[in-house]
Amino acid sequence: MKQLSVSLAILCAVATSEAFAADELQQRAQGLFKPVPAKAPTLKGNPASPVKVELGKMLYFDPRLSASHLISCNTCHNVGLGGGDLQATSTGHGWQKGPRNAPTVLNSVFNTAQFWDGRAKDLAEQAKGPVQASVEMNNTPDQVVKTLNSIPDYVALFKKAFPGEKDPVTFDNMAKAIEVFEATLITPDSPFDQYLKGKKKALDGKQTAGLKLFLDKGCVACHGGLNLGGTGYFPFGVVEKPAENILPLGDKGRFAVTNTAKDEYVFRAPSLRNVAITYPYFHSGVVWSLKEAVAVMGSAQFGIKLSDDESEAIAAFLGSLTGKQPKVVYPIMPASTDATPRPRL
């Protein structure tokens, strides 16, 4: 009888200490991360309205923003494929291969800056890049404005979306409309967000172990906050330089933006939200397995060799970051007219 009560006492102590550890882990997480809100955030200097969001959605899906009339924002940032394109690096005008992997559009509104090197301060500035890049949509602002002005329904929508402006059909306003639409592409209610909101069982045992490793190993240093990343710049290869196929020598990252030696091979830490469905990984897009990507980060950033179980647990935790994907009704885009520039292939 005595033996039984001792065993029970030990069991209770273990259970209590496990419950305590689980509480503590949850509290740590709650201090380091924030759930994705249910609604799109408001944008400084670019107020949203239903008509502006609708216009932005049309523009996001309209391939006539590209020279060929074949490539839209959604081509490389597919809202049905985790906001990316499932390519190592994107393919654009003339089937040219772009230099970097397309970052997901999902939750990108919560990033500090846009592009892998942060060269655009916000999504409006970002939107203007691919439209003009010769390896992407290969168009010019003049041609875009001419195209939009040739379509009366677009002109009317720009007038409504930018009330009071004398000449609302501009390249800047195109970008602003796209930005307010993109701000709606957020993915709340992931298992991890449910966990942050108090539902401990939203993560299973392996995911909880992965979260603990994520914190203890130091991943959170670059991948914290609401977006688990997306807000700071860090060298890729803090301790060990990754293999050259993963970190191609020719792409020095943020160095091209700042021209400062310390920014060589520095990139903006990507958000890890929805990372399980936004393969392949890294700016080079050469790693297809999340577990392998985790292992690469262990050696590159910390100089440690994560065990197979550790990489797997962290990958399982990252799987809990897949949120509710956005519901987008496909826009019906207004028809061209005889004045609309023809596609240029």
Next chain:
Amino acid sequence: MKQLSVSLAILCAVATSEAFAADELQQRAQGLFKPVPAKAPTLKGNPASPVKVELGKMLYFDPRLSASHLISCNTCHNVGLGGGDLQATSTGHGWQKGPRNAPTVLNSVFNTAQFWDGRAKDLAEQAKGPVQASVEMNNTPDQVVKTLNSIPDYVALFKKAFPGEKDPVTFDNMAKAIEVFEATLITPDSPFDQYLKGKKKALDGKQTAGLKLFLDKGCVACHGGLNLGGTGYFPFGVVEKPAENILPLGDKGRFAVTNTAKDEYVFRAPSLRNVAITYPYFHSGVVWSLKEAVAVMGSAQFGIKLSDDESEAIAAFLGSLTGKQPKVVYPIMPASTDATPRPRL
């Protein structure tokens, strides 16, 4: 006083005769055409179910059906752009130019057969073509099945969509699912359909004049029925051979299917539904203006030179064939796994 009553009598007679003519025109039209139904038709041998339609929609939008993982059915048959791609002829794998203009997917379920030369008997057979064509999606049935089988959520959906089948993940079933989704892409309630249902004022004066010309000149001979075309094969250039850029000598149309001399330059008359938004025109896609396309048909098929007003009126009537475009919620496609074949560019 006498003079006034005579004038009134004449006016009344004119009004009555105009009303009579308007009634007569409407009755003629009602005998020759049928409105698009509000609901998708049932398909012989391919019963629809909500899960099959949803699976078909995912497959329709999934670029992983192509070798490159870049091209989906929706690339060339964009549901937000009148079901076509705004290209003269489509652009496919490796930025190759295809031989013919992409026919609209909208209402295509009402066509007798598919493709410009009718070589596919239905939409399921059609769907298998572009997936395998080297200038389009450049894939193989084996590779598609391997891809689908590598994605557990797809396997589960195929099981639900094709209940009782032992091995439901097949290339044929992919095509069947796409077919049931495509059958939902219909555009009821166009102004012309409202007119056919009794609302005479749904067409304005010019459109009514255009309808009369459409009947009197003989256009209806090839473009009658529910789809205003899509059901019969006719030579392009019955009376006069169109210019070589419009009717390229190398493309002999249905001759390639039947190998019969009388089928040289014979094509399936396309449906004219939504024709105003499915520019450019003809299988060669070189004519961008609907009015110009009407004029070409006048000379090619009837050997007549339509006046500018006549072409314009017929084009205005054709504008009344634009129906309510389909509301499609963008599908969230299931994620690949490590077993999923990688894109082949």
